[in-house]
Amino acid sequence: MASSTSMTVAAAVLVVVLAAAQPAWAAGSACYSRVFSFGDSLADTGNYRFVFSNDTRAPVLWPPYGETYFHNATGRFSNGRILIDFIADALGLPFVPPYWGGRSAEYFAGGANFAVGGATALSPEFFRQNGAPLANDKTVHLDMEMDWFRTLLNLLCPNDTAGCTNVMNNSLFLVGEIGGNDYNLPFFAGVPFHKIRTFTPSVIAKISSTITELIGLGAKTLLVPGNLPIGCVPTYLMRFKSDKKEDYDPETGCLRSMNEFSEYHNKLLADELEELRKLHPGVAIIYADYYGAAMEIFLHPKKSVALAKIKDNRTSTIEYPLVACCGGGETYGVSSARCGRGEYKVCDDPQKYGSWDGLHPSEAAYKVIADGLLRGSYTRPPIAINTNSCPQLTEVVSPVEFKVLYDL
Template identity: 50%
Template sequence: MAKSVSPFLSKLPMLITAFLLFTNAYGTLGCSYKSIISFGDSLADTGNSLHSGGGRIANLPYGETYFHKPTGRFSDGRLIIDFIAESLGLPLVPPYLGGGDFKQGVNFAVGGATALKASSFEEMGDINFGSTNSLDIQLGWFQKLMPSLCDSTSDCNEFFGKSLFLVGEIGGNDYNYPFFQGKSFEMIQALVPQVITTISSAITTLISHGAATLVVPGNLPIGCSVVYLQIFESQNKDDYDPQTGCLNWLNEFSQYHNSQLQKELDRLQTLYPDTTIVYADYYNASMLFYSSPDQYGFSGPTDKACCGRGFGSDQVCGSLGASVCSDPSSYVGWDGIHLTEAAYRWMAMGFLQGPYIVPRINVSCVPLSNKVSDYSLAQM
């Protein structure tokens, strides 16, 4: 991993400068996306969980950094989807369950959501789910909303053809629930083909309704996640990457999911050559700051969360008496499983400016002053 980080970091200032010159020179020329339509779990949820019950995310310090109040986002501030919306000159994407006007975007993502239906896990025994709003439920919401967005096949093709579809991240919770509840690795690994097939089916459904550009993120490196490091702590030093401190076997699992997802996206791209299907590499975009945290302004330990003592304790983030760090921007991990706004901002840079989105698409239609790029320049 170290070999791949240094060349990119050495070129990053030059890439940022070139990108700023391009966006300032061309402004909104080439800006083709008029709305964002999002599906997924807590990595993209902008408020659906809050509108369906809330729980601990209804409390500060969630939302404290940017919004200065809880908004239903599982972070201290903005998420990747927020930075993408800003780069397109669009309003932040509202949650479907919050109601309102969705002509410029709608978010169906719900914290805790799985790709698979709950019934798909029956053979694994009793599993406690944090959400029943799986991908098929979210697709149902989308189809229910469609008549208010467009009223004919040609109208829908035009509207959705100018929309950016974010399909995920989804699938992580399909593994989180059984991993956290002690199911065997073999049983969890056997879920991967089912998860990939479900995501693929959702993409096909969206294309049939007129979607022309779909961004599909892969899984994060769960071996670097604070909660996974807590649950699967090992006395064997060989289980850990000596550079990052991440658990190798769990990261290998994430890479397996991601490799299978990329193969399926390649297959779909061949089947639908007039559609742009994009893979967003969450894994490598985030591994950069686990490998070299100080180069990204992260002075806090990457194996600790800024807020709370982690899941499974009596002081999870958002609960009464839970501790919170004084500077969330110095931490990668926010509450044990989700990341801070600062981490999401760096990841968003990797998509807006490359190289962590394949193939490249134009997702920057306005100059990014006071948004992503000014932050990056300040941190160099």
């Protein structure tokens, strides 16, 4: 896949790092046989390095990315584990490997991740037709990720894709988060707010058609995330900062209009999922409220979450929810210097920060969101109801095990 000897070596090193990072796992103990994941940088576990092999200077390919948990860059857009890592771990599965990192059925024994940093739900053609062309026409989108998935099915079930019933029935499908870049890219390019809002029904329709296609292929359990509160993202706070006090939520300091936009997307998505449930009553279609789970961080800035059952049993205290750990700048930790590029700075303790690089959550923030989904009330219907064969998750959501401490 690489375009030079150096990148071939780098890609080989990534595979070794990813293999070494897998937690201990026995197939018989897992709730699902596999996890398949689609999405963008919030879910990418290493595909970016392979898909954009010519982009050798991309900061995500080098430290300080990955420094907290993996102690090396794995292609994750964070300082450590991301949400899909916590979900897979809690469900008794290994970390989900990037699709472009392997070529054998054995490599995908625990599933595959098709998410790529920068991916959109809609194709570049859609944006061209709607007067908001993307800077890169090679942007990955959901249709491409689905093409890769169908190719993988041919590998897992040679010459008999229809015979993959057990693979599909016994797998968890994480469809997203996706759609964020359908808004990020035009917002940062200066496309008017009202114009971007008109894209949302098309984004939701694409997510819906992808779910429908997966169900047609045999998927029985799908976890579909909404968007994060972009009004609390440091890069948004810096780019769209306002002198008007009323533009900010007094409880959180987040931008009202941007969060209302995220809520608009999420409402349309939740409504669409309800319609899909009516059409497919035998399928578990679970809405993952990333927005609500993440808002716990901003509503309770020094919230500490006891992470029993998520391997390391550490407690994270996020003291700076609206600040990026890696980058620069005095207000939100964001400046012209990007994390990993230019005269950037890295904070002493990333676990105290809500954002890693100004656009992506820190590992600590991902932990809080994972807790909200797996232990809290931020999945609809509750994910525990749909995982009766999962003793690990039953333990995870036990109210006895889950404790929330507030350091106010």
